[in-house]
Amino acid sequence: MGLFDRLFGGGKPAIPQIDPATANDRLRKKQLVLIDVRTESEWQDGVPKGAHMVTLGDPRMADKIYGYMKEDASKPVAVICRSGMRSGRAAKLLAGAGFTDVSNVRGGMMAWRSANLPVKPYRK
Template structure:
């Protein structure tokens, strides 16, 4: 194996690890913790799954804004209130958290394990 091939593998591995790292300034909670916060009217609850996934199984109080529409629809959210984000497994909500952070939201919470962990 050449040095070039090794370098490519290292760069790809580093990129994959970087994508998996928690976003700085984003709070992470379990679904158990989410249950104790669900009735807080000072928070915004966003489900970034597709409309089909959302219709199939969702948590009362969550609004469906699919990840691919979040950038354009985030203006409907208040930057003064905490945003709690969920998806199916935690991957899309992690991407959503990064996107919201870049758009200037300060209080963002990602639900670890997403709907897969919800019981």
């Protein structure tokens, strides 16, 4: 978004980025809900411990996440994917659906694993 758009209201503000270590710390303290928006085949490699899984392509994504947040769209939610691209799109969709505290985990699962953060095996 260019300067003109920022000055004259063209578009929404950028989604905040959160680093994986901060996301994990806030998740452990129950200060945010973490959503893994990768595909089921990607989940086979493991999921962040404590995360909920909803694919980006799920037409009920926002409804499911709203349920995980105990129907409080103001609760903090962070979104993660493989590298941060899909989760950025998911975060924008959630913000557009009325979620007021949405962030994107910078670097996705690649950064999560690089930081040696906890991963659990995937179970349906």
